[in-house]
Amino acid sequence: MNIFKDQESNVQCYARNFPVVFNKAKGSWLYTADGEEYLDFLAGAGALNYGHNNSVLKKALMDYIDADGLTHGLDMYSEAKGEFLTQLNQTILKPRGLDYKVQFTGPTGTNAVEAALKLARKVTGRHSIVAFTNGFHGVSYGALAATGNQHHRGGAGMPLQGVTRLPYDGYADIDGLALFETMLNDNSSGMDKPAAVILEVVQGEGGLNVASTPWLQKLDKICKQHDILLIVDDIQAGCGRTGHFFSFEPAGIKPDMVTLSKSIGGYGLPMAIVLFRPELDQWLPGEHNGTFRGNNHAFVTAAKAIETYWRDAQFQLHIQARAEQLTAALEPLLARYPGHFDQIKGRGLMQGIACHDGKFAHQVARACFESGIVIETAGPDDEVLKFFCPLTITEEEMDQGIQIFTDAVERTIASLLKKAS
Ligand SMILES: *Cc1c(COP(=O)(O)O)cnc(C)c1O
Numbered sequence: 539m540n541i542f543k544d545q546e547s548n549v550q551c552y553a554r555n556f557p558v559v560f561n562k563a564k565g566s567w568l569y570t571a572d573g574e575e576y577l578d579f580l581a582g583a584g585a586l587n588y589g590h591n592n593s594v595l596k597k598a599l600m601d602y603i604d605a606d607g608l609t610h611g612l613d614m615y616s617e618a619k620g621e622f623l624t625q626l627n628q629t630i631l632k633p634r635g636l637d638y639k640v641q642f643t644g645p646t647g648t649n650a651v652e653a654a655l656k657l658a659r660k661v662t663g664r665h666s667i668v669a670f671t672n673g674f675h676g677v678s679y680g681a682l683a684a685t686g687n688q689h690h691r692g693g694a695g696m697p698l699q700g701v702t703r704l705p706y707d708g709y710a711d712i713d714g715l716a717l718f719e720t721m722l723n724d725n726s727s728g729m730d731k732p733a734a735v736i737l738e739v740v741q742g743e744g745g746l747n748v749a750s751t752p753w754l755q756k757l758d759k760i761c762k763q764h765d766i767l768l769i770v771d772d773i774q775a776g777c778g779r780t781g782h783f784f785s786f787e788p789a790g791i792k793p794d795m796v797t798l799s800k801s802i803g804g805y806g807l808p809m810a811i812v813l814f815r816p817e818l819d820q821w822l823p824g825e826h827n828g829t830f831r832g833n834n835h836a837f838v839t840a841a842k843a844i845e846t847y848w849r850d851a852q853f854q855l856h857i858q859a860r861a862e863q864l865t866a867a868l869e870p871l872l873a874r875y876p877g878h879f880d881q882i883k884g885r886g887l888m889q890g891i892a893c894h895d896g897k898f899a900h901q902v903a904r905a906c907f908e909s910g911i912v913i914e915t916a917g918p919d920d921e922v923l924k925f926f927c928p929l930t931i932t933e934e935e936m937d938q939g940i941q942i943f944t945d946a947v948e949r950t951i952a953s954l955l956k957k958a959s
Contacts, residue, residue, distance in 0.1 A: 582806055595846075
């Protein structure tokens with residue numbers, strides 16, 4: 539393992555909590571060369587919604603590679619891209635009454651966010667962007683300015699500008715939208731009228747905070763009244779994670795722009811897109827570009843994932859059932875250990891349990907890893923244990939995960955009591 543310690547930058551992060559070398563993965567499972575197996579409740583931070591090496595997607599990809607299908611395509615037309623656009627339009631956008639243009643950006647989430655922010659500024663001629671407390675939008679400069687977390691912001695080394703911060707739904711019991719509205723209507727509030735508001739409907743890295751439907755609808759209304767663009771960053775919460783393809787569906791709003799990455803490629807392959815209303819498509823050709831906008835392997839698995847999982851309600855019902863199974867298991871734990879757990883957070887399979895402090899959450903996560911689950915924490919103090927399993931997880935696997943988690947909680951509490959006595 540020393541090759542990693544010796545050679546890899548200190549910026550490396552996840553392996554600090556999971557210091558093993560993985561060599562295989564399938565479905566909800568990760569395997570090491572030593573023959574250890576782990577249930578994956580991290581799932582590529584949401585990039586593996588359809589599981590590791592999903593057999594249906596793998597078959598499509600293998601066939602495509604075997605036929606020497608295009609791998610790299612810049613932003614040229616390719617059959618694979620055409621197939622993806624067709625699937626996205628027919629299976630996802632049309633049935634939801636969404637009329638969006640699709641921009642392919644460089645294949646990471648932060649790239650899509652940069653493109654959305656640039657386009658919003660270009661279209662409106664305004665510079666300021668409103669972002670929310672605990673929001674996470676990526677770590678390139680534009681996206682980082684919209685990100686709340688001080689640890690990430692600290693890496694910038696220069697001022698992060700052009701963003702006005704507002705309290706998210708439920709933040710410190712402050713009504714952020716009342717404040718926003720009042721300030722927009724006051725000529726002397728000192729708030730420059732923003733080009734756009736960017737938000738996550740369920741905050742992934744920020745601790746699984748959920749924006750309620752009334753709050754979202756009010757935000758949408760304020761934006762419309764003041765001619766401010768509404769951008770939903772659905773990079774983590776999208777592609778089914780919260781129980782619908784898009785996180786904003788239950789609220790019945792239609793954002794002006796939507797960013798997608800992480801699981802849009804379907805197979806863990808890099809891909810990112812921005813969706814926006816056709817009238818907003820004021821880009822000049824090549825004005826925002828990127829060499830790897832045409833990852834055709836990702837287009838193949840992205841199209842296949844949509845075709846396989848989103849043509850009917852089956853998959854959504856599956857996500858809902860697994861989410862209920864998880865909630866039903868977490869509720870008694872919360873009731874049994876109110877001294878350690880604070881609340882259940884999130885929505886769908888973007889669910890977690892908040893601890894009173896990050897230290898306990900960390901101890902439980904370590905105990906989970908010892909017993910065979912890879913699970914991470916989120917939130918301002920890393921106090922939320924985040925159950926980010928693949929959405930394809932079976933009922934039995936979820937039961938297994940819950941059992942290991944429950945045992946880990948009980949072991950951690952027992953060892954704390956032993957230490958205290
Ligand atoms: C992960 C994430 C990003 C950044 O994506 P990268 O691929 O890491 O650049 C942006 N927004 C949200 C909500 C995310 O979860």
